[in-house]
Amino acid sequence: MPLIALDSLPEQQPVEVECNLGGDVESLILFRRDGEVQAWMNVCPHAGRRMDYAPGQFLLTRDQQLVCAVHGATFRLDDGACTGGPCRGQTLLAVAVEVRDGEVVLV
Numbered sequence: 001m002p003l004i005a006l007d008s009l010p011e012q013q014p015v016e017v018e019c020n021l022g023g024d025v026e027s028l029i030l031f032r033r034d035g036e037v038q039a040w041m042n043v044c045p046h047a048g049r050r051m052d053y054a055p056g057q058f059l060l061t062r063d064q065q066l067v068c069a070v071h072g073a074t075f076r077l078d079d080g081a082c083t084g085g086p087c088r089g090q091t092l093l094a095v096a097v098e099v100r101d102g103e104v105v106l107v
């Protein structure tokens, strides 16, 4: 299922998309770096809340870590690991995606 055109994804800027996963509409975070795209559920492992402060608007630290807008946990965007805050040591739930014919698709 196409999620977004690769050209619509800026480098090193998290982007929120919604998709149908198992019959439910879910929010995903896409992150493009060096032409590769990773995806995680937009669900914080601390309290299960969305991490954007407004739909699709994410806070980042100066060193490009994602900040959960609810209680401030920080996450590396190369592996989704929480590096600080109430869920330190936990990891965002990864979603398998790939780039096919110029589009980011669920695998």
Ligand code: FES
Residues within 6 Å of the ligand: 044, 045, 046, 047, 048, 049, 068, 069, 070, 071, 072, 073, 085, 086, 087
């Ligand atoms: S819900 Fe994200 S840090 Fe609490």
